[in-house]
Amino acid sequence: MTPAEAATYLEFAHDLALAAGEAILPHFRNALAVEDKHNYMGYDPVTVADRAAESVIRAAIKARYPEHGIIGEEHGRESGTSPLTATKSIVFRSHPSTRHLPLTP
Secondary structure, three states: OOHHHHHHHHHHHHHHHHHHHHHHHHHOOOOOOOEEOOEOOEOOEEOHHHHHHHHHHHHHHHHHOOOOEEEEOOOEEEOOOOOOEEEEEOOOOOOOOEEEOOOOO
16 A cells, blocks of 8 residues: 555545544433344444444445445445555443444555
8 A cells, every 4th residue: 555545445434433423422411222232242232323433434334435344333234445454442331432444455
């Protein structure tokens, strides 16, 4: 990947973070229902804010890079033809949410 390509992806990642922030801001410091997804991890909480953030990120990736795959915690996997696959994960407890965009295949 060239430095110019990396800079383009970095700018896009920044835009994704801002868009996800806008999607979850209405839920900040508001009571949220917490659903337990009951998966292999045992207790696995998810809120409407989690789903909103991932939906915004997925839509932006599909619009800008339709060939890229996406692996997300809330909405699963979508295959792509690019060797670059975006992942999204939530770090449990008091740690911040994380969004990952690979810059190398």
